[in-house]
Amino acid sequence: MPKQDKVKTQDIVILYTVQHLTTEEIGQIFKMTRQSICKRLKQAGISSHQGEWVTMPCDFCGSPINIRRCKWRKSNKHYCNNECYYASLENPACKNNDRPNLSVYATHSDHIKATHHNNPNVKPIWDGANI
Numbered sequence: 001m002p003k004q005d006k007v008k009t010q011d012i013v014i015l016y017t018v019q020h021l022t023t024e025e026i027g028q029i030f031k032m033t034r035q036s037i038c039k040r041l042k043q044a045g046i047s048s049h050q051g052e053w054v055t056m057p058c059d060f061c062g063s064p065i066n067i068r069r070c071k072w073r074k075s076n077k078h079y080c081n082n083e084c085y086y087a088s089l090e091n092p093a094c095k096n097n098d099r100p101n102l103s104v105y106a107t108h109s110d111h112i113k114a115t116h117h118n119n120p121n122v123k124p125i126w127d128g129a130n131i
């Protein structure tokens, strides 16, 4: 268990601004109160915006986007708008309805997992390529 005065402020800054942990989570790591973490961040000139907002490239077009930490944590794919999201779902390999390109999945969820997220564990209940 580290003593408070041995905890480097730079370590707290990295956990807050790079890993985007909450002040409470950082406090649990270093056995410090949330308030003392906030005080250290304030002394280092770090604003709450730097921890609570994440700047990252859109997973489709690569444009930089700013999203809230809670939204960033919920999903591993992030898009600047609905156009990029829907464009990312298009499967360029399946532009015609020839039988070998067709397959049927038990649920829409399975279809999305298999064709758009390339999850090899989800199998179709009917596959035109096998007939």
Ligand SMILES: [Zn+2]
Residues within 6 Å of the ligand: 058, 059, 060, 061, 062, 063, 079, 080, 081, 084
């Ligand atoms: Zn985009």
